[in-house]
Amino acid sequence: MISFKQRDIISILHFNKEEILYILDVTKRMEQTDYSQILKGKVLSVLFFEPSTRTRLSFEAAMKRLGGMVIGFAESGATSIAKGESFSDSLKTIEGYCDVVVLRHYLEGAAQLAADIVNVPVINAGDGSNQHPTQTFLDLYTILKTKGILEGLKIGFLGDLKYGRTVHSLAYALAYFGAEMYFISPPNLRMPNDCMEELKKRRVTCHEAESLQGIGKQLDVIYCTRIQEERFADPIEFEKVRGIYRLSKPMIEGLGVKDDLKIMHPLPRVDEMDESLDGTNYAVYFDQVRNGVPVRKAILAAVLGATE
Missing domain, CATH: 3.40.50.1370 (Aspartate/ornithine carbamoyltransferase)
Structure with a gap:
């Protein structure tokens, strides 16, 4: 049985053909059936260190349409990172507030680094010129x-x-x-x-x-x-x-x-x-x-x- 539970989504290279087809099949179900409460009580944290319109807003819309909640930022300058807090300390703090993290960062490898730091799933929303x-x-x-x-x-x-x-x-x-x-x-x-x-x-x-x-x-x-x-x-x-x-x-x-x-x-x-x-x-x-x-x-x- 294919399971994605608690799994990081960092690189497409981490998935085989059957796993890719599984996500496409679940996507089809999401379009055909109302799942508006399946993530009730869950919290998504969106951390965007680079500009985004479609990726950030579609993640937020997706989470809310499944009954979940969204926290996070679209501009790191408004966070304690601007005061000199480390990337690692910020993530360890945010981990305590959410069930899953979506991260966009301008540095290649940032998503994998984040996944190594926290114990909730990390979804790569683009790391530099690496992967999306x-x-x-x-x-x-x-x-x-x-x-x-x-x-x-x-x-x-x-x-x-x-x-x-x-x-x-x-x-x-x-x-x-x-x-x-x-x-x-x-x-x-x-x-x-x-x-x-x-x-x-x-x-x-x-x-x-x-x-x-x-x-x-x-x-x-x-x-x-x-x-x-x-x-x-x-x-x-x-x-x-x-x-x-x-x-x-x-x-x-x-x-x-x-x-x-x-x-x-x-x-x-x-x-x-x-x-x-x-x-x-x-x-x-x-x-x-x-x-x-x-x-x-x-x-x-x-x-x-x-x-x-």
Whole structure:
């Protein structure tokens, strides 16, 4: 029997295919059935050291819709950390107030460090440019709902693949489902070597390119990401790639893409995706956002033992 009770959600690499499918199945149940009281009396602590709209609010909405309560902060400057309190002491304090922690942090490895410090489940809501596992679950759920399958798809990842933690996590997960992957980026924003090595070990067929030309018509899904200015140490390097890709309806149709192509984006978007796509059948990124609530309901319920 699969159990997520008291389990940390740190990296998608910690889960096998059956466990991933289990969360997707629980998510489907969350959409079909009223579970509004299953986490009554439970408290979620959301600790966000980096800006967030969708992840933080969808976790809060998910917890409240399951009958639970939410505490935490979206700006660490308003906490005792601003007075010099250590990360460890803050977590040990907060642990006494809650049943589960959702953490977003600008440093890679922060979520694992937090999990090592506290005895309640820790859910990684993004640690630097490393991973974002709950986004991966909602991305997979979106693909499953819009394409009807997960197995054997051709997926194109476009944009900032070096710093794009959502790309890293999703690529690892799709490896379980026999995906063929196309990584389209400028040379200085390619997928990290360690990611490519991991995919190679999993025998994933991977292609790298700098343009969608000649590739777009083969794809079942395009996963677009923004160029993340905040991750660049050198502003000059960012300016070199600003606006390098811009998806639009005419551009996509000019590639001769499949009629059932789906375009995804973890959002926020800046200038890489034109609003002309919003009303097309290709665009599923706002559905993707909405899927965040049932997916995070499933994850919260699972780690708190309410799905057993």
